[in-house]
Amino acid sequence: GAVVSQHPSRVICKSGTSVKIECRSLDFQATTMFWYRQFPKQSLMLMATSNEGSKATYEQGVEKDKFLINHASLTLSTLTVTSAHPEDSSFYICSAATQMNTEAFFGQGTRLTVV
């Protein structure tokens, strides 16, 4: 089956620093990757959609300069949280899909804690 690997699974960083989260499709080429954010005991909220080789499309209210998304290859997308603050602490989940599928496959998620 399709596997999406997200790394790291947990990260703690100091306020003001940047942190990068990787999302890799291990056994298929992902033309599209999605980044979601999940607050405690809340639902998943789409942050942005990235297509390989083009700029990401951000949802309303998501700061594109704060949450930098790069989708440089068909198997890798990265989310960089720049100048992180405690309010950025959350669970971030990626999903990846191909145009051939009707399903998007999720990574394991990354718990970010900013102290």
Next chain:
Amino acid sequence: AQTVTQSQPEMSVQEAETVTLSCTYDTSESDYYLFWYKQPPSRQMILVIRQEAYKQQNATENRFSVNFQKAAKSFSLKISDSQLGDAAMYFCAYSIYGGSQGNLIFGKGTKLSVKP
């Protein structure tokens, strides 16, 4: 805008019994996809079942089945013969593109507990 509503924050079921999780949605589209995802404590999102709106037949996957009422915009999940491993958060989700080319709109989730 499309919305997904799960009115049951928490549900509980006895092992081997049947439980139904509710979901309603709002959309002006005639063709779309509906999903139920399971999120266990590991936080990994797992697709449970998918329904295409143009199909009148309710989707089934082993012990999981849905009751899709398009006119009522209702999409409930029935879990039969509940097992301890079914305990998790369950999210109802909507997509106009089948989940691959468009974003998923999630409900707030229902936490299911299974009692031995």
